[in-house]
Amino acid sequence: MEFEQIIGLEVHCELKTNSKMFSSAPVTFGKEPNSMMNEIDMGMLGTMPVLNKRSVELAIRVCHALHMDIDEVLCFDRKNYYYADLPKGFQITQYRRPLGKNGYLDIEVDHVTTRIQIERLHLEEDTAKQIHYNDYSLIDYNRAGIPLIEIVTCPDIRNAKQAAAYLEKLRQIFLYTDVSDAKMEEGSMRCDVNISLRPFGCDSYGTRTEIKNVNSISYVQKAIEFEAKRHEELLRCGKSVLQETRRFDETINETITMRTKSDAIDYRYYPEVNILPIHIDHQWVLDIKKQLPLMAEDREKIYIEKHGLSKREAHFIVSSKEISDFYEETIQFCQDFQKIYHWLSGEVQSYLNNHHCTIYQTKLKPIYLSQLIQYIKEDVISSQQSKQVFDCVMKEGKAPEVIIQELDLRQILDSDVIEEIVNHVLDVNASSIQDYIQGKKKVIGFLMGQIMKESKGQVNPKMANQILIQSLQKRTQ
Amino acid sequence: MIQYSIEELQKLFQSSSFDKENYYKEVFKEAQYQQERLNAFVTITKNEAYETLRYTDFDLALGGIPYVLKDNYHTKGIKTTASSRMLEDYIPTYNAHIVDLLNRQGACLIGKASMDELAMGGTNTTALTGPVSNPWDSSRIAGGSSGGSAALVASGVVPFALGSDTGDSIRKPAGFCGVVGFKPTWGRISRYGLIPYASSLDTVGAFTRNVRDMAIVIEALSGRDDKDMTSSMSRVPHYLDNLDKNIQGMKIAVIQSINDEITNPLIKTNFEKVIQTFQNLGAIVSEETIPLKLMKALHPIYTIIANCEATSHLACLDGIKFGYRASGRTIEEIITRSRTQGLGTSVKHRLILGHLALATENQEKMFRKAQKVRRLIVEELNRIYKDYDIILMPNSNTIAPMLSEVTEYSLNEEKDILENHLCLANFAGTPSLSLPTGFVDHMPIAVNIMGRLFEEQTVFNCAYALEAALHFKNQYSREG
Numbered sequence: 001m002e003f004e005q006i007i008g009l010e011v012h013c014e015l016k017t018n019s020k021m022f023s024s025a026p027v028t029f030g031k032e033p034n035s036m037m038n039e040i041d042m043g044m045l046g047t048m049p050v051l052n053k054r055s056v057e058l059a060i061r062v063c064h065a066l067h068m069d070i071d072e073v074l075c076f077d078r079k080n081y082y083y084a085d086l087p088k089g090f091q092i093t094q095y096r097r098p099l100g101k102n103g104y105l106d107i108e109v110d111h112v113t114t115r116i117q118i119e120r121l122h123l124e125e126d127t128a129k130q131i132h133y134n135d136y137s138l139i140d141y142n143r144a145g146i147p148l149i150e151i152v153t154c155p156d157i158r159n160a161k162q163a164a165a166y167l168e169k170l171r172q173i174f175l176y177t178d179v180s181d182a183k184m185e186e187g188s189m190r191c192d193v194n195i196s197l198r199p200f201g202c203d204s205y206g207t208r209t210e211i212k213n214v215n216s217i218s219y220v221q222k223a224i225e226f227e228a229k230r231h232e233e234l235l236r237c238g239k240s241v242l243q244e245t246r247r248f249d250e251t252i253n254e255t256i257t258m259r260t261k262s263d264a265i266d267y268r269y270y271p272e273v274n275i276l277p278i279h280i281d282h283q284w285v286l287d288i289k290k291q292l293p294l295m296a297e298d299r300e301k302i303y304i305e306k307h308g309l310s311k312r313e314a315h316f317i318v319s320s321k322e323i324s325d326f327y328e329e330t331i332q333f334c335q336d337f338q339k340i341y342h343w344l345s346g347e348v349q350s351y352l353n354n355h356h357c358t359i360y361q362t363k364l365k366p367i368y369l370s371q372l373i374q375y376i377k378e379d380v381i382s383s384q385q386s387k388q389v390f391d392c393v394m395k396e397g398k399a400p401e402v403i404i405q406e407l408d409l410r411q412i413l414d415s416d417v418i419e420e421i422v423n424h425v426l427d428v429n430a431s432s433i434q435d436y437i438q439g440k441k442k443v444i445g446f447l448m449g450q451i452m453k454e455s456k457g458q459v460n461p462k463m464a465n466q467i468l469i470q471s472l473q474k475r476t477q
Numbered sequence: 478m479i480q481y482s483i484e485e486l487q488k489l490f491q492s493s494s495f496d497k498e499n500y501y502k503e504v505f506k507e508a509q510y511q512q513e514r515l516n517a518f519v520t521i522t523k524n525e526a527y528e529t530l531r532y533t534d535f536d537l538a539l540g541g542i543p544y545v546l547k548d549n550y551h552t553k554g555i556k557t558t559a560s561s562r563m564l565e566d567y568i569p570t571y572n573a574h575i576v577d578l579l580n581r582q583g584a585c586l587i588g589k590a591s592m593d594e595l596a597m598g599g600t601n602t603t604a605l606t607g608p609v610s611n612p613w614d615s616s617r618i619a620g621g622s623s624g625g626s627a628a629l630v631a632s633g634v635v636p637f638a639l640g641s642d643t644g645d646s647i648r649k650p651a652g653f654c655g656v657v658g659f660k661p662t663w664g665r666i667s668r669y670g671l672i673p674y675a676s677s678l679d680t681v682g683a684f685t686r687n688v689r690d691m692a693i694v695i696e697a698l699s700g701r702d703d704k705d706m707t708s709s710m711s712r713v714p715h716y717l718d719n720l721d722k723n724i725q726g727m728k729i730a731v732i733q734s735i736n737d738e739i740t741n742p743l744i745k746t747n748f749e750k751v752i753q754t755f756q757n758l759g760a761i762v763s764e765e766t767i768p769l770k771l772m773k774a775l776h777p778i779y780t781i782i783a784n785c786e787a788t789s790h791l792a793c794l795d796g797i798k799f800g801y802r803a804s805g806r807t808i809e810e811i812i813t814r815s816r817t818q819g820l821g822t823s824v825k826h827r828l829i830l831g832h833l834a835l836a837t838e839n840q841e842k843m844f845r846k847a848q849k850v851r852r853l854i855v856e857e858l859n860r861i862y863k864d865y866d867i868i869l870m871p872n873s874n875t876i877a878p879m880l881s882e883v884t885e886y887s888l889n890e891e892k893d894i895l896e897n898h899l900c901l902a903n904f905a906g907t908p909s910l911s912l913p914t915g916f917v918d919h920m921p922i923a924v925n926i927m928g929r930l931f932e933e934q935t936v937f938n939c940a941y942a943l944e945a946a947l948h949f950k951n952q953y954s955r956e957g
Contacts, residue, residue: 039571043793045564046551046573046670048705078789080835084808089792139798268835270844273676273786275706 003197003235005228006205007157009220011170012148013180014126014188015058021125021147022049022092029186033131033140041128041145043087048274055147056280057288058179059099059123062149064289065173066118068103072280076123076272081265084137085128087144093124095269105173106297107165116166117154124148149179155194155205160224167191167217172296175321184216191220196241197231206231207241211255214248223248227255299324307337316345323348326359326366334370336377343369347390363397371400379460385409412459415467421459422471425450437476444468479503480633480953483542483690490535497541501530504543504634508587511632511955515610517625519548520556521588529585537583539697544579545629545638548589549596551670552576555586559672560604561594563800563819573670574702575639575681582697587635590625594821595791596641596674598622599649599896600883603823608880611654612954613920617877620650623684627654630684633953637685637694643674644779645899647682648911648925652872655913655921655952657685657940661695662931663906664709667702675786676707678779678903687950688941691910692716695933711931719934724942725759727935730865733766738895739871743917748871751914751924754946755869760939762869765861767854774850776897778904781847784831791828794819855905867939868927870898872911876920899925908933912940914947921952 017027023040040047056074063070077095100121106113128144130137151170157163171189174182182189196208211227214220226248231241246255294302296318303314318324323344330340348369352359372389375381381389381404392403404410412418425447426433435443444465451464479500481489489495505523512518526543535541546552549559551569553576558564572580579586594603601624602608609624611617612632619628623640627650630638640647642660651658660682673679681698685691699713731752739745752762796802796815803814820828834843861868874895902909909927916922926943928936944950 043798044551044569044571045672045790045793045799046549046668047571048669048707050704050706080789080792082792082795082809082812084797087793087798088789089795090789266837268788268832268837268840270785270789270835270840 001236002200003228003232004200004202005157005159005224006155006196006198006208007159007163007224008155008194009153009157009163009166010192010194011151011167012190012192013062013151013174013182015055015147015149015179016181017052017054017058017147019052020145021052021055021123023047023145024050025145027146028142029188031142033138033142035142037141037144041087041141043089043144049092049272051275051278052147055123056099058147058177059121059149060285060288061177061179061292062151062173063100063103063121064292065177065295066100066103066105066121066151068100068118068121070100070280070285071097072282073097074099074278074280076275077269078272079124080268083127085130085139085144087128087141091125091127092272092275093150094122096271098122105166105169107162107169109161109165114156114158114162116156116162119152119154121149121151124150155196160221160228163193163224164217164221167220171217172321176293176295178293178321187215190215193220193223193227195224195227195231197228197235206235207243209241209243209255210245212245212247212258219248219250222250222253223255226253230255293325296321296324299328303327303337307331309337309341313338313341313345317341320358322359326369329366330369333367334373336373339373339377340369343373347387351394363394368393368400375400375404379411379413379462380404381409381411382457382461385411385457408456408458410458412455413463415463418455418459418464418467419471421451421454422464422467425454426471426475433472433475436472444472479507480686480951480955481636482687482951483539483636483685483693486542486636487540490541497530497535501526501543504587507955508629508634511612511629511634514615515612515619515628515632516607517591517609517619517628517632518545518588519558519560519591519604519606519625522555522586525555526585526587529580533583533585535583537581539579539693540583542584542637543587543635544584545588545590545626545635546576546586547592547596547623547626547638547640549592549641549672550576550589550639551672552586552589555589557589557672558605559595560592560606561820561824562605563595563794563815564672565605565801567800569670571670574667574704575698576670578698584697588629590623590629590638592625593622593646594824595672595787596622596643596646597787597824597827599645600878601625601650602880602883603821605821608883610880611877611920613655613957614877615957616881617879617920618653618883620653620877622646622650623658624650627651627656627658627684630654630686631656631953632955633686637683637690639681639683639698641671641674642680642682642903643678643783644897644903647680647684648872648899648902648909651684651911652913652923652925653877653921654684655916655923655954657688657691657910657912659683659691659695659908659910659936660902661699661908661933662709663903664707665713665908665931665933666695666698667700667705667708669702669704673786673790675783676790677786678783678900680903680906686953688910688912688937688944689717689720691940692720692937699933709931714934716934716937719938720941721938722942722945723759724755724939727755727760727867727939728865729755729760729762729867729869729939730765730861731762731869733764734769734772735767735870735894735898736764738893739874741874741917744871744874744922747915747917747922748924751943751947752869754943758942758946760942763865765865765868767857767861771850771854771857772894772898775854775894775900775904776892778847778850778854779897779900780827780830781834781843782851784827785835785844785847786831788828788831788835791824851904854901858901858905858907862929866928866932866935868901870925870927871895872899872923872925876917876922902927906930908936910936910940912943913949913952914943915949 601621626638631654
């Protein structure tokens with residue numbers, strides 16, 4: 001008997017608003033513990049939530065990108081449980097009426113496209129962070145109250161690879177909608193996995209387990225692989241899977257029991273009293289949609305169909321929103337799509353790799369890149385020289401034109417000037433002319449080298465070559 | 478003699494012959510004296526008050542007017558206990574919005590008043606500092622949960638005090654102590670910084686010894702606060718300037734199913750006299766009814782809704798981040814022990830009930846059903862408000878009970894309708910004022926005047942007219 005994996009994912013993503021979801025404290029990462037919070041984040045008695053409109057706007061962006069139905073009323077609920085990192089003793093979330101419903105995301109694995117249905121997207125607040133030591137624990141409230149969205153798929157995912165593809169794609173959407181930096185390693189994107197197995201052809205579900213808080217895409221993949229294998233082994237020897245919550249231990253690549261179903265918490269959800277239901281203005285929702293940038297897959301399609309890039313090339317560009325944005329800005333100035341791609345995937349990418357930065361953190365500007373490409377095309381500089389100019393741009397942030405001037409790199413295109421240099425070189429190297437007469441064609445290379453040296457590499461090589469041959473012929477006639 | 482009203486004090490403070498220093502000396506002397514008699518304070522903030530007075534601008538609206546806060550309002554740097562062991566040593570880091578407002582208008586806080594623990598109760602016998610006595614007879618209760626505030630206004634220590642009202646926690650002690658008690662419309666005054674009992678019912682309100690002073694206090698506290706999303710944007714009228722004794726043609730409903738419950742003949746007579754007085758003043762008083770079934774549901778519905786909400790509001794009191802901490806080996810053990818030891822019996826009863834009513838397997842038949850019945854009750858009131866400006870009710874069927882008569886809180890007990898009818902105004906969020914109307918067995922009794930949403934002015938005018946006609950105001954009792 002073969003088993004089919006049934007997987008659903010719950011993804012939490014921190015929204016990069018300026019202030020927290022219900023308080024005016026700033027949203028930050030990595031700041032000194034308990035320096036970025038106020039009495040509301042601490043859940044002090046008597047404090048009350050004030051909704052950050054921006055968090056709703058960012059959540060609506062993601063709803064649009066996931067093709068969701070957006071509720072016209074915004075309602076919040078209280079999720080009640082006791083935990084050291086939960087300041088108020090309840091979390092404000094959306095239970096009855098999630099902001100978004102019925103969306104989907106298409107993923108591609110091994111050239112097969114699969115549509116993953118998304119059940120819901122809702123807003124909630126993050127908890128504080130516990131830091132455990134040997135015999136004590138500390139609580140950092142900086143994270144408490146940061147807005148989160150939670151996105152829950154239908155059980156449509158069938159294997160670890162699809163799960164990884166879904167997460168990659170979702171992460172890309174967070175980046176393209178500019179709602180989060182979506183860094184799993186920093187916890188701004190987190191994933192819970194629900195998994196069960198059933199024999200192929202069976203249409204009911206097996207008992208599922210939940211793996212909480214897996215913090216990288218590759219761990220999600222490993223956790224699923226481990227858990228599927230564990231389920232299968234249990235089922236094969238006639239045992240049943242226990243419904244439970246587990247965690248993934250990345251040091252041993254295994255999942256471990258956290259709590260079983262009998263310890264399940266009753267969250268006693270009920271409506272949040274201090275935020276009355278809010279009508280969401282339809283026009284506002286439409287305006288947010290209008291202002292959304294194109295998503296990666298739409299851009300990829302344009303790059304292939306309209307710009308004539310290959311799938312691989314287009315894919316490279318959209319794999320980073322910043323590179324893609326930079327590309328789009330550059331094509332405003334220069335339509336040489338292929339050349340732009342070459343620069344971005346070549347010199348630029350290797351610079352970013354070496355300097356561990358993103359393109360917008362460098363001194364390169366789209367107009368500089370377009371000018372560089374233009375100068376090569378117009379033979380103002382050679383492609384050899386262009387590398388030198390590029391290095392200077394990255395270092396000094398000056399326009400290529402300025403650098404070319406400063407370094408005196410402009411190619412010599414005046415044939416009279418070139419002829420003068422050629423003649424000078426020939427005068428000094430009279431013996432070379434003799435070699436030429438004797439048919440030693442190699443001498444051309446030597447002479448070209450001398451010409452380049454004499455002109456500090458500035459003569460246009462093509463022109464110089466032509467003029468050299470003409471001059472040689474003239475002198476040997 | 479320090480028992481001045483706000484308006485009297487405003488005039489006195491303007492006169493150069495008035496000795497403010499001596500006045501405050503007398504105030505604190507009286508506070509001490511009444512504290513020994515009534516046990517109404519949790520904290521007397523004498524040092525802070527004198528510090529404040531050094532900078533007080535007596536030309537401000539409430540410049541120099543002494544007042545008392547119920548001990549569930551957050552006061553930065555001043556202990557805020559809500560009369561609970563859990564918060565015995567809690568010193569807040571921020572001020573409630575209304576405290577900032579009163580500071581800005583120059584009012585001078587002289588103390589924090591006792592209350593039923595965490596505002597849960599109607600007797601003020603569950604406070605950590607012990608029961609509060611009634612100024613008119615110290616063997617009787619002041620009522621609760623804002624009993625300390627009521628007693629301190631009724632004994633003349635301060636001209637006004639703030640209370641909070643979730644079911645009747647201002648209006649019931651006001652009636653028992655013979656002072657004016659008022660809860661405005663839900664949303665009229667910011668609740669930011671009030672330790673909540675049940676947010677959908679909680680209302681900031683006050684005690685004074687006459688209606689004019691109440692208009693002054695409520696006007697000072699009302700208005701939008703951006704820290705409380707439920708606070709109303711609507712303009713705050715000039716309640717004092719607009720006070721009008723002419724209530725000719727005002728339509729007043731009395732509720733037959735409530736009046737029928739009055740068993741004390743003296744209270745009945747007094748209530749009938751009040752109706753007669755209103756008619757003499759030109760108001761149109763007619764009888765309406767609310768189905769008895771709904772009236773009987775008030776107490777169970779209130780118990781469920783208030784205590785369900787309370788479970789989350791008070792969940793932060795876990796000994797980890799907050800409050801009294803018991804020792805334990807695990808977090809669960811610390812939380813369990815801290816709550817077991819830090820919270821009183823009545824509070825625990827209510828929280829357990831709230832937990833049960835919210836549990837997934839009970840929620841539909843308890844919490845959700847209670848919400849539905851609440852809606853029916855509100856619809857019933859709205860039906861009456863279509864034809865009437867005011868609903869008039871007796872405040873209670875009894876005078877303040879003897880301290881010795883107060884029994885342990887019991888959930889099973891069937892309650893008198895007339896012990897719980899005032900929560901109608903909390904369910905509907907409407908303004909409701911209790912006005913003393915006479916004495917029965919030497920103890921004050923009162924009526925309750927309830928108006929439409931945001932029609933505080935109508936309620937004030939109605940009470941103002943009645944107060945004038947009854948010649949019954951500025952009562953206080955220093956002895957007894």
